[in-house]
Amino acid sequence: MARINxxxxxxxxxxxxxxxxxxxxxxxEPDPGKDLWMSLEERLDSGPKKKRAFWLWSAGLAVAxxxxxxxxxxxxxxxxxxxxxxxxxxREVPAVPPRMVNPGTVSPTLPTATNxxxxxxxxxxxxxxxxxxxxxxxxLAAQDPLPGTIPVRQMEIQASGVEAVLVPPAPESLAEVxxxxxxxxxxxPLEAVAMVDETREPGVEQVFENRKARQIRLxxxxxxxxxxxxxxELDKRVSDNPIQAKKEHxxxxxxxxxxxxxxxxxxxxxxxxxxxxxxxx
Amino acid sequence: xxxxxLDGDLVEGCQAGNAAAQQALYHRxxxxxxxxxxxxxxxxxxxxxxLQEGFIKVFSKIxxxxxxxxxxxxxxxxxxxxxxxxxxxxxxxxxxxIDEAYDVGLAPSTLExxxxxxxxxxxxxxxxxxxxxxxxxVVEGYSHExxxxxxxxxxxxxxxxxxxxxxxLREMIDSRKQREAV
Numbered sequence: 001m002a003r004i005n006x007x008x009x010x011x012x013x014x015x016x017x018x019x020x021x022x023x024x025x026x027x028x029e030p031d032p033g034k035d036l037w038m039s040l041e042e043r044l045d046s047g048p049k050k051k052r053a054f055w056l057w058s059a060g061l062a063v064a065x066x067x068x069x070x071x072x073x074x075x076x077x078x079x080x081x082x083x084x085x086x087x088x089x090x091r092e093v094p095a096v097p098p099r100m101v102n103p104g105t106v107s108p109t110l111p112t113a114t115n116x117x118x119x120x121x122x123x124x125x126x127x128x129x130x131x132x133x134x135x136x137x138x139x140l141a142a143q144d145p146l147p148g149t150i151p152v153r154q155m156e157i158q159a160s161g162v163e164a165v166l167v168p169p170a171p172e173s174l175a176e177v178x179x180x181x182x183x184x185x186x187x188x189p190l191e192a193v194a195m196v197d198e199t200r201e202p203g204v205e206q207v208f209e210n211r212k213a214r215q216i217r218l219x220x221x222x223x224x225x226x227x228x229x230x231x232x233e234l235d236k237r238v239s240d241n242p243i244q245a246k247k248e249h250x251x252x253x254x255x256x257x258x259x260x261x262x263x264x265x266x267x268x269x270x271x272x273x274x275x276x277x278x279x280x281x
Numbered sequence: 282x283x284x285x286x287l288d289g290d291l292v293e294g295c296q297a298g299n300a301a302a303q304q305a306l307y308h309r310x311x312x313x314x315x316x317x318x319x320x321x322x323x324x325x326x327x328x329x330x331x332l333q334e335g336f337i338k339v340f341s342k343i344x345x346x347x348x349x350x351x352x353x354x355x356x357x358x359x360x361x362x363x364x365x366x367x368x369x370x371x372x373x374x375x376x377x378x379i380d381e382a383y384d385v386g387l388a389p390s391t392l393e394x395x396x397x398x399x400x401x402x403x404x405x406x407x408x409x410x411x412x413x414x415x416x417x418x419v420v421e422g423y424s425h426e427x428x429x430x431x432x433x434x435x436x437x438x439x440x441x442x443x444x445x446x447x448x449x450l451r452e453m454i455d456s457r458k459q460r461e462a463v
Contacts (some may be wrong), residue, residue: 030319032312032315
């Protein structure tokens with residue numbers, strides 16, 4: 001709060017700013033053009049029609065799918081013959097999905113997800129089969145992309161008085177982008193970008209031109225990767241491994257750039273220096 | 282004689298899906314809201330996109346308008362949120378902000394001598410992140426904590442972005458002065 005007050009005193013109060021801009025923009029009512037209402041009206045009109053069309057389509061699709069399923073189910077059963085009761089019972093037994101079952105540990109009496117119906121009663125809980133349960137748990141754990149990852153959005157890292165704030169990315173950040181287009185769309189200085197480099201040879205120095213990069217979610221990184229964003233840790237990496245990490249002071253830009261590679265991940269961070277005030281004259 | 286509807290009548294009409302009420306509501310507020318959109322975007326095309334999407338939201342969410350505050354304020358909030366959404370969709374990257382906010386000493390009086398169009402052009406030329414924070418903090422009166430929640434950034438980042446916005450504005454004003462002097 002003290003910092004905000006200090007800032008406000010030096011640069012005019014909030015009320016002064018608000019007052020000035022409100023005054024300047026009072027009665028500011030530019031015309032966006034008549035076409036805008038026309039296209040808006042079109043969209044408003046097409047809304048319910050589109051919804052209706054969607055529901056008609058969905059209903060049609062559902063009916064078609066139901067018919068297809070019915071036909072598939074009846075295959076192999078003569079139309080004149082009723083479906084055997086035994087077969088119905090077997091199909092009602094839920095099969096364990098194949099991804100959860102380690103084939104090496106399946107006992108011959110236990111179910112497999114094939115066309116053959118399992119022979120065990122549906123009421124048998126999995127916990128009564130310790131080997132199967134262990135197998136399922138193991139498989140589920142293996143499917144967890146990064147077990148033990150701490151969500152980045154919950155983190156605020158502080159080191160040497162430097163605050164590293166990790167901003168969760170928009171869903172679109174997973175899109176494929178090229179570095180030049182990245183630079184073109186940055187709303188402000190590009191402080192740090194984590195990218196999976198798809199074209200660079202290992203050991204080749206990082207270049208930003210004509211290189212395709214795929215942005216990844218910060219929350220997909222593990223704690224170790226995230227910690228390198230702090231200046232102190234980066235400094236350590238630079239001295240420990242100058243090939244992996246690079247620190248470059250750019251006085252003309254008033255900043256220091258850190259570049260770091262961890263596997264296929266490249267991290268660039270720009271630390272800005274405090275500007276020297278020379279406007280006393 | 283032109284019949285003027287009350288805001289309440291327009292809201293009721295729009296809630297009932299009345300096209301005439303929608304048109305009347307649009308025509309009552311479109312210019313004012315376009316002015317808001319222009320401040321949050323970099324050009325007229327973007328501002329028109331935000332305005333159109335914003336009104337689509339207004340009409341689709343008008344059922345939620347409880348009438349506790351003014352209709353204009355409610356529509357304005359939707360436009361601001363739409364502008365932020367617009368900015369979010371375009372930012373296909375993420376940032377790690379490690380900078381401290383430095384005071385650049387831009388006083389409001391610096392802008393006083395400029396015309397509305399000149400100020401608008403300056404604000405529009407700011408990068409989207411700075412512009413959004415500048416508008417939210419200076420014009421709408423949001424706190425850094427509120428901006429942080431709105432933009433999904435830390436309050437410190439909001440402070441830093443505001444500071445840089447002001448720094449950039451001062452640079453632009455200075456270079457303009459230098460050009461004029463020459």
